[in-house]
Amino acid sequence: MGTLENMKLLMKNFKNWLGIGLRIKFTQTKQLKVVLRSGENYVLWRNYILALLPLVKKGMIANYAITCLLEDKIPFGHDFVIIHGWIGENNKSNGDVIDVFLNEDYRFLDVKDRVVVDIGANIGDSAIYFALNGATKVISLEPYPYSFAFAVKNVKENNLDERILLLNAGYGRDGTELVNENLESNHSTALEPVENGRRIIIYSLKTLVEKFKLDGAVLKMDCEGCEYDLCNEDEEVLRRFSEVQIEYHYGVKGLVEKLRKSGFNVKHTKSRRIFYPGAEKPMMLGYIYAIKQRQQD
Template identity: 40%
Template sequence: MYIVVFYLLVVNFLNSGFRLLKAVKDWYRIPLYHIGLTPKPIISLRHGPKLLYVPGLFSLEQFLDQPYRRLNVSGRVVLDVGAYIGDSALYFWSRGAKWVYAFEPYPYLYEIARENLKINMVNNITLFNQAVGSEDGFINVDTKYVPKAKSHARDFGSGIPIRVRAFDSLVNEMGLKDAVLKMDCEGCEYNALINASESTLKSFSEIILEYHYQGYAKLAHKLLDNGFALEFLDQTGSHIDVPLQKLGLIYCKKTTD
């Protein structure tokens, strides 16, 4: 019975999961886990770090599509807003970032991210169980809440208090200069960036952000007004001539001081 189930799972992966087979050295651990023969596995990527396999949250897009490949992070400090399971922070680490400050508000995702950093014995990524917005404050978050995917930080009305850091004061406190900013926080980019001061934005020479339901226009105007050249990308980080309306990436490079 186990052999049949294992065979069917392998066939399914071969048919629809070629990307997984291409990217993961020990891909066979995943079907073994799903039929109950192994504990939750640690997966080794062929061209990247190791990641804890968590069904529904395991993601390879950072290391296959490499949507942030335009960023020159080598030897530079990266501010990663929306760390998810730590995959983007580990991607920047693998590309030679000097230091990564990563922010993830949801405790469940934060714990997975922390485990992924531990697995890779990383010592130049600082992970915060905090949110980023336009103002300092707190939100209450249910520790048992498991996001189905990346989601914006919201107040549950009960749970544990999670600190919200004002983007301006956070950047000032860290003393960032010629840094790189990545934002994928499911909507927080609007309040944080649109209300950011000129001096805050001057701290970054490159920015990549994912825009969501409010579109790209306000973000684009803010960044253009502060001396950034913009390039619109799809979800894989590939150039597109016409920006997507509701979900896409903007790559920004500083052109003026």
């Protein structure tokens, strides 16, 4: 499991906590039998158990948390959000649902009564979060048809069709790309053009600003490396945003300088080195937070 805290959560909620912890830590067992302290028995995919721990940490009773996971529900505020496609059989996982709704990784952004440009929409979790936090409009870009289809379903399921505009598109230099429409993309899938596939539009920020007449908007970026194309944007374009949050994947070089030069106060988290099999080089992950400086009278 990796942490003492997780083992304590297992011990508190499961009679067979030690066996669960050892199997998850040292084996590739796909399904595990779990026995709750209440005596109830379940056979769960290991990704359900890993998703369960943050829920019980937040105070949910284990059997109720399991029911929510099986019904694609995630608690948020005094209600639930329905997110399909983030967890499933055969240990499939997608989206950043725990970080978005439980840990609220985007709480830095003040989206109330603002338009949000959401680059890297994935299955729509962040877009739904922004809408539920008062954004007047969320313009979301997701290049891969597989994740995009879940985003469409999730937005509709949560009755947010009028607040969230989903675009099956990517970010970068203006143009088009062919993407693999059969790829079961996830939240870590970078945009990789292919020779044969579905043609999607690639939008620059300049084009998005002009197309949607943006001014004082909020920008969120989590697109597995495409964030560095922001360095090619005009400073005047970036000034049309009031706040920016970027998950960077290969260090902050270029991004921080560009934002500061464009008139933002910028801070960032310390980089975490991650070795991801699909990445072209070791990742250096973290967040950049930027707020536009007020103009002096």
